[in-house]
Amino acid sequence: MTADAGRTGAEPLSSVCWCCGVNRDDAELVHLGNHPEVGICVSCARWVQRRARALEDRHSRGVAAHLRALVGSARAAVIARGWHERGRLGAFLRRLDRYLP
Ligand SMILES: [Zn+2]
Structure with a gap:
């Protein structure tokens, strides 16, 4: 059984950020390319971007x-x-x- 069972399609699909756990509308989450089931909120996406930049900067x-x-x-x-x-x-x-x- 899926989470969408019984939905009429009129209400927005609510999802949870895989990083911080906040509930957001699914359209407000950033989804990973190879794993679209994983969604993170904009705040966490910004945090991940900063972490990635910090990793790049270690050698710069x-x-x-x-x-x-x-x-x-x-x-x-x-x-x-x-x-x-x-x-x-x-x-x-x-x-x-x-x-x-
Ligand atoms: Zn988050």
Whole structure:
């Protein structure tokens, strides 16, 4: 029996992000090429992209790689101190993070 049994097709298909577990409409998830059953939310996709970039940067000595490492260190420090969860400061930091590499 599938999860779609009894569906009329009118309501959106809800799925769970395989990374963080949040419920999202299936159309809002990013699906993997060879495993379309795996979907991750946009926030987790952004996180995965940053992790992939960090892996690439391990072997790079360029200025851009160095700047991304600095931003990553600053991001880790903010998260460790919980500043991203503090009212207006947290909202500002989360918004700023969307535009950082
Ligand atoms: Zn997620």
